[in-house]
Amino acid sequence: MSDIQIEQIRHDITWRIRHEVMYPDLPFDSIKLEEDKNGMHFGLFANGQLTSVVSLFHEGTVYQFRKFATIVSAQGKGxxxxxxxxxxNYxxxxxxxxxxxxxxxxxTGFYNKFGFIETDQRSLSNDIDFVIMELQLNN
Ligand SMILES: CC(C)(COP(=O)(O)OP(=O)(O)OC[C@H]1O[C@@H](n2cnc3c(N)ncnc32)[C@H](O)[C@@H]1OP(=O)(O)O)[C@@H](O)C(=O)NCCC(=O)NCCS
Incomplete structure (x- = not known):
């Protein structure tokens, strides 16, 4: 993990990794979000290569992140x-x-490590089980 940079990136730069990691079997356009243009998007570059992406949205002081993905060959490396x-921190x-x-x-095991708590709000979409998880912040 020598050369790591995290930068804000344009929303359309997230799409390739979102698609290949999260929904490779769905059409490319399915990973685009209505809200993308209103969000903030972060990319982690490892040795100059875009490796992990996440998108951030908020309503007032309540923030939501979506479409978090690390390229498959780089998963589990931190x-x-x-x-x-x-x-x-942001x-x-x-x-x-x-x-x-x-x-x-x-x-969920990944998010538990950061203190996120599972709610009872569960759902199923594209045959994938989801649960809303929350991290309370003391501001
Ligand atoms: C979930 C994801 C974003 C995590 O990114 P990553 O770069 O692989 O995560 P890291 O290597 O930093 O993992 C950090 C720790 O969490 C653990 N971890 C990673 N993914 C995990 C998972 N799915 N379940 C439980 N633990 C997990 C790692 O083993 C590591 O543990 P350690 O600190 O004890 O070594 C990535 O695996 C991914 O893109 N998965 C497919 C898409 C996805 O499910 N995205 C999340 C949608 S909600």
Whole structure:
């Protein structure tokens, strides 16, 4: 993990990784969000290569991140953790009271490590189980 940079990126730059990691079997356009143009988008570059992306939206002091993905060949190397820590620090500085996500149930163990708590709001979409997870922030 020598050369790591986290930068804000244009929304359309997230689309390739979103598609290839999260929904490779769906049409490319399915990973685009109505709200993308209103969001903030962060990319982690490892040795100059875009490796992990996440998108951030908010209503007042309640922040939501969506479409968090690390390229498959780079998963489990700590990049996602670096990016999520960056995001948490970013929203804290912005005055967030809460950060939440609609997590894939398969990823809840990852979010637990950062203090996110599962709610009872569960759903199923594209055959994938989701649960809303929240991180309360003390601002
Ligand atoms: C979930 C995801 C973004 C995590 O990114 P990553 O770069 O692989 O995560 P890291 O390597 O930084 O993992 C940090 C820690 O979380 C653990 N972890 C990663 N993914 C996990 C998962 N799905 N379940 C439980 N633990 C997980 C790692 O083992 C590591 O543990 P350690 O600190 O004990 O070594 C990535 O695996 C991914 O893109 N998955 C497919 C798409 C997806 O599910 N996105 C989330 C949608 S809600």
């Amino acid at each position: 990049y996602g953790a670096l990016l999520l820590n960056h995001l948490i 929203v804290k500085t912005a005055g967030a009271e809460k950060l939440w996500c609609n997590a894939r149930v398969s990823a």
